[in-house]
Ligand SMILES: CC(=O)N[C@H]1[C@@H](OP(=O)(O)OP(=O)(O)OC[C@H]2O[C@@H](n3ccc(=O)[nH]c3=O)[C@H](O)[C@@H]2O)O[C@H](CO)[C@@H](O)[C@@H]1O
C-alpha cells in the first residue's frame with residue numbers, strides 16, 4: 001500500500017513547525033503531496049528526496065506569503081498556514097482547493113488562528129494573519145461541528161497550540177487516525193500533547209526538534225482496492241496494511257455484503273464468499289464508515305441486485321459520482337442527502353468523467369464491473385490521491401490502461 005495521502009499532507013504541514021530536519025518516510029507519490037512539498041520550498045524550507053521519503057529542513061522560513069496558485073490546489077492549505085503563522089508570526093494564504101463536491105468551510109481554521117492571537121484580514125480570497133508577538137498565545141477551542149468534529153481544524157489548532165506560549169485545550173477534537181499520527185509526530189519532535197477526558201491538552205514549546213516519522217498505509221487506497229475486488233467478484237491480497245487500519249464500520253459492511261476479509265502474514269486478504277447482497281451505509285467520523293470510501297461503496301452497491309441507501313454525514317453533500325454512475329446505467333436517486341440505490345447487473349460501458357479523487361475512483365470501480373469498454377476522464381484528479389491506481393488494478397487482472405488526460409487540464 002502507498003503511504004496515506006491525508007496523513008502525508010498533514011504531517012508535511014506539521015514538518016514546517018520544526019526548527020530542524022524532519023524525514024517523512026513512506027510519503028506517497030501523489031500530486032497533492034508534491035504540491036505540499038513545493039509550498040514548503042517556496043516558504044524557505046529545504047526539501048530533498050530520500051529513498052521512499054522526503055527530508056524537510058525548515059530551520060528558517062524566509063517567507064510567510066504562501067504561493068497562491070499552489071495553495072489554491074490543495075485542501076490542507078490552512079494547516080500549512082497555521083504552521084507558518086506559529087513559526088514566523090505572519091502568514092498570507094489563499095482559500096483552499098481540493099475536492100469541490102460541496103461547500104467546505106474553513107471558519108474553524110480561521111477561528112483557531114484568531115484564538116491564538118492573530119489579527120486576520122480577508123480580501124479577494126486571500127487571508128492575511130499576523131500575531132502581535134512571535135509566538136501564538138495559548139487558547140481554548142471546541143472543534144465540534146454539526147457534522148462531527150473537524151479533522152482539518154483539529155490539526156490547524158494542534159499546530160498552533162504546539163508552539164503557543166502556554167497550555168491550550170482543544171475540546172471535541174477529531175478522533176481520525178490522522179490526528180493520532182500528528183500527535184505522535186509532535187511528541188517525537190519534543191511537543192507535549194496529552195489526551196485528557198476526550199480533550200487534547202497541549203503545552204506549547206518554544207522549539208521542536210529533528211525527527212523522523214513513517215507515514216501510515218493509505219486506508220483509502222486499501223478500501224478502494226477491496227471494493228473494486230468485491231465489485232468484480234475477485235479476491236485481493238494487500239500487503240503492508242492490517243485490519244486495525246480499517247474502521248470496524250467499513251469491515252462490518254464488507255462482511256454483510258458477503259465478503260470475508262482476514263489478516264495474512266503480509267497484510268489482509270478479501271474474498272467473495274457468497275452471492276453479494278446490498279447493505280445500507282451511513283458515513284461518520286472515526287471509527288465510522290469513512291466518507292472517502294462512500295463514492296466507491298455506492299458504485300459497488302449499484303452493481304448488486306436489491307436496494308440500499310447511502311447517507312453522507314461527514315460532508316454536507318457528497319454525490320458528485322452519481323451522474324457518471326447513472327450514465328453507466330446505475331439507478332440512484334438523491335433525496336435530502338441520502339442516495340437510494342437500486343442495484344443492477346446491467347451496467348454498460350460509457351464515456352464518463354469525474355471531478356474529484358474518490359468520484360473518479362468510484363467511476364473506475366463501476367466501469368470494471370460494467371459490460372463493455374468505458375473511458376473514465378479525470379485521471380489528473382485520481383493522481384491527486386492515488387500513486388498509480390490504474391497500474392495496481394491492471395496488476396490485479398483488470399483490463400485498464402492510462403491514456404492521456406483531457407487536454408488543458410493540469
Ligand atoms: C472527520 C472526517 O471524516 N473528516 C474528513 C474530511 O476532512 P476535512 O478536514 O476536509 O474536513 P473536516 O473534518 O474539517 O470536516 C468535517 C465537517 O466539519 C465541517 N467544517 C469543517 C471545517 C470548518 O472550518 N468548518 C466546518 O463547518 C465540514 O463542512 C464538514 O461537514 O474530509 C476529508 C476528505 O473527504 C476526509 O479525508 C476526512 O476523513
Ligand SMILES: C=C(OP(=O)(O)O)C(=O)O
Nearest residue numbers: 075098099292357358385
Ligand atoms: C476529498 C479528499 O481530499 P481533499 O480533502 O484533499 O480534497 C479525499 O481524499 O477524498
